[in-house]
Each structure stands twice: as C-alpha cells, then as structure tokens.
Amino acid sequence: MKILNSNNLPEQLINLVQSDYKPTPKRYSCTTILKPTRQIILERKHNDEIEQDISDMCWLVFGIAVHSIIENSQESITQFKEEKLSMDLGKICKELDGYVLSGRSDLIDLGNKKIYDWKTCSTWKIIFKDYEDWRKETLIYAWLVKQLGFEINSGEIVTFIKDHKKSQVKISKDYPKFPVQTIKFKFTEKDYQEIEKFIIDKFLEIKKYENALDKDLPLCTPExxxxxxxxxxxxKKNNKRASKVHDTLEEAQKHLNNLEKDYPGVYEIEKREGENRKCMEYCNVCKFCDFYKEIEEKEEEEK
Ligand code: SF4
Incomplete structure (x- = not known):
C-alpha cells in the first residue's frame, strides 16, 4: 500500500503505519476473511497500487497506539499477548489443503478460557449494539485456539469510543456512560460449528475466485x-421534490392511490436507488472495482 501525505504530517506518523506487508499466497487472516470476497481478491491483486492518505488514517494510528500500550502491560502466567496463530485448513477439509488461516490475538486468557480484543469505535456502534462483526471475529480466534487443543468459551471486546461526549450521557438513557466499554460474548458448541462452516465456505469461495478476472468476481452483497x-x-409529475418518500413500493402505491382520488394523473412514483455507502466512501479498492466504476460513470452522465 502507498501512504500519501497530502497535509505534510510528521514523518513519524507515516513510519508508524507503513509496512512492507506482501500477501502470502493461500494464507488469509481472521480479519481478512470477514471482508467481502471481491474486496479480498482485489486487495491482493492491487496491493502495491492501493493508496491511502495518512490524514485519513488517524484512527488506525490511535488503534496502533492503544495496542502498543497494552502490549507493554504485564500478563499473568495463563495469559498470552499478541500470540500468532495459524492452521492449515487441509486438516478439516481436503479441498483446502495448503490454505492457511492465520491471526494474531490481542490476549488469550487460558485461565478464564477467554479471548480479549481491543477496539476503537463510534458511539453509534454502542447505541445500536451493532456487535455481530466483533462477535464473529472473536469467535474465529477462539475457534483457532480451540483447534490447538485449548478450551475457550467466551470473548470480550474492550472498546474505546472515539466520539464520546460526556454532555450527552444525561440526555439519553441509551448513550454510553463512559468512553470505554466492554462487550462480552459466550460461545457455544453450535457457535463453533457455525463458524467452522463459515471459515470453510469462505476459503472455498476465495479459492474459486483467486485467479478470476476482476469482472468475474462475485459482487459484494447490499449489506x-x-x-x-x-x-x-x-x-408531482415534473417536480423534483417528493411529497413523501416511502421505504416500500406498497406504501408508495397506497399513498398514490389516495392522491389519485382527488388529483387524478397529477402524481407519480419515482424509485430512488439506495446508496452504496461503503463503495462511495470507505472501500480501499473501489478504484479497481467495476461495480464502483459503473456507479461513477452513471453519476457523471447524470450531471
Ligand atoms: S467498491 Fe463496493 S462492490 Fe466494489 S469491492 Fe468495494 S464494497 Fe465491494
């Protein structure tokens, strides 16, 4: 990845995030397999061309700083910090012989049979309890540790809220009281079976598309x-402004039918396509993605 520095920030910040990472064929990390397959393959193919500006990476820098402080803390005799884990998936699926799942867990606590992970997040994530990605990631680490013969039955995320405002705490009962929160997960046998299936299916999909042309990659789901x-x-026909915007066509049709009684032929329904916010704002490989290029071209034409 090329790190740009459009704001002339100190070189130290760039050194902090710069890495000579080169993807290893057939080796994918726990965090990578949580991404859409199209993004994973495009990242690999265009690793040397992807650009990111250091000014857009301040929360990554913050995350590195948090990890670095914790790395220097003292662990107990049954705890393992930043432990590198890996497993050849050929052990559980013949078709995946030579494919490796790897990861580095923030803290494995064998005494309490627990996996810990440090995160940063926005207040909205806590308010909406939007934790499924964290649960899945921690469960993948736990599954990996379990494959090595150790028992893990829970996970805990310690998260620092980047945009926490003390002034909001009294206003809303849903607002997190403190800028640091812990989110806990219990893992059952069923969870382990489901995550093992997810890991195998994901690697099989990656294997299928590893050498595919960009245009043939599976499209990321709307989610x-x-x-x-x-x-x-x-x-109103010929008007840009809507009298009301509905979530479903049925609701809109009902509304139109009512209006038709008093104003026949005056109103119409216009479909407004949803925005792909990740493609437009957050995807690091968008400039190599045909789907994104099509959206851009369409927007250009409409201007
Ligand atoms: S631009 Fe959108 S469709 Fe393309 S890889 Fe990124 S998220 Fe997926």
Missing amino acids: ERYNTGDKYAVK
Missing part, C-alpha cells in the same frame, strides 16, 4: 456495500 435500500418517492 456488505452498506446499501441504504431503495426508496419510493411520491411526487
């Missing part, structure tokens, strides 16, 4: 694209 969902605007 993976953070698609905001199509909306249906009821509006």
Whole structure:
C-alpha cells in the first residue's frame, strides 16, 4: 500500500503505519476473511497500487497506539499477548489443503478460557449494539485456539469510543456512560460449528475466485456495500421534490392511490436507488472495482 501525505504530517506518523506487508499466497487472516470476497481478491491483486492518505488514517494510528500500550502491560502466567496463530485448513477439509488461516490475538486468557480484543469505535456502534462483526471475529480466534487443543468459551471486546461526549450521557438513557466499554460474548458448541462452516465456505469461495478476472468476481452483497435500500418517492409529475418518500413500493402505491382520488394523473412514483455507502466512501479498492466504476460513470452522465 502507498501512504500519501497530502497535509505534510510528521514523518513519524507515516513510519508508524507503513509496512512492507506482501500477501502470502493461500494464507488469509481472521480479519481478512470477514471482508467481502471481491474486496479480498482485489486487495491482493492491487496491493502495491492501493493508496491511502495518512490524514485519513488517524484512527488506525490511535488503534496502533492503544495496542502498543497494552502490549507493554504485564500478563499473568495463563495469559498470552499478541500470540500468532495459524492452521492449515487441509486438516478439516481436503479441498483446502495448503490454505492457511492465520491471526494474531490481542490476549488469550487460558485461565478464564477467554479471548480479549481491543477496539476503537463510534458511539453509534454502542447505541445500536451493532456487535455481530466483533462477535464473529472473536469467535474465529477462539475457534483457532480451540483447534490447538485449548478450551475457550467466551470473548470480550474492550472498546474505546472515539466520539464520546460526556454532555450527552444525561440526555439519553441509551448513550454510553463512559468512553470505554466492554462487550462480552459466550460461545457455544453450535457457535463453533457455525463458524467452522463459515471459515470453510469462505476459503472455498476465495479459492474459486483467486485467479478470476476482476469482472468475474462475485459482487459484494447490499449489506456488505452498506446499501441504504431503495426508496419510493411520491411526487408531482415534473417536480423534483417528493411529497413523501416511502421505504416500500406498497406504501408508495397506497399513498398514490389516495392522491389519485382527488388529483387524478397529477402524481407519480419515482424509485430512488439506495446508496452504496461503503463503495462511495470507505472501500480501499473501489478504484479497481467495476461495480464502483459503473456507479461513477452513471453519476457523471447524470450531471
Ligand atoms: S467498491 Fe463496493 S462492490 Fe466494489 S469491492 Fe468495494 S464494497 Fe465491494
């Protein structure tokens, strides 16, 4: 990855995030397999061309700083910090012989049979309890440790809230009281079976598309694209402004039918396609992705 420095920030910050990481064929990390397959393959293919500005990486720098402080703390005799884990998946699926799942867990506590992970997040993540990605990631680490013969039955995320405002605490009962929170997960046998299936299916999909042309890669799902969902605007014909925007076509049709009684032929329904927020704002490989290029071209034409 090329690190740009459009704001002339101190060189030290760049040194902190710069890495000579080169992907190893057939080796994918616990965090990588949580990404959409299209993004994983494009990242690998264009590793040397991906650009990111250091000014957009301040929370990554913050995360590195948090990890570095914790790395220097003293662990107990049954705890293992920043332990590198890996496993050849050929052991559980013949078709995946030579494919390796790897990862580095923040803290494995064998005494308490628990995996810990340090994170940073926004207040919204806590308010909406949007923890499924964290649960899945911690469970993958736990599964990996279990394969090595150790018992793990829970996970805990310690997260620092980047945009926490003390002034909001009294205003809303859902607002997190403190800028640091712990989120706990219990892992059952069923969870382990489900995550093992997810790992195998994901690696099989990666294997299938590893050498595919960019245009043939499976499209990220609407959820993976953070698609905001199509909306249906009821509006006067030739007007841009809607009288009301509905979430479903059925609701919009009902509204239009009512208006038709008093104003026949005056109103119409306009479908407004949902935005793919990840493609537009957060995806590091968007400039290599045909889907994103199509959106850009369409927007250019509409201007
Ligand atoms: S730009 Fe969108 S569709 Fe393309 S890889 Fe990124 S998230 Fe997926």
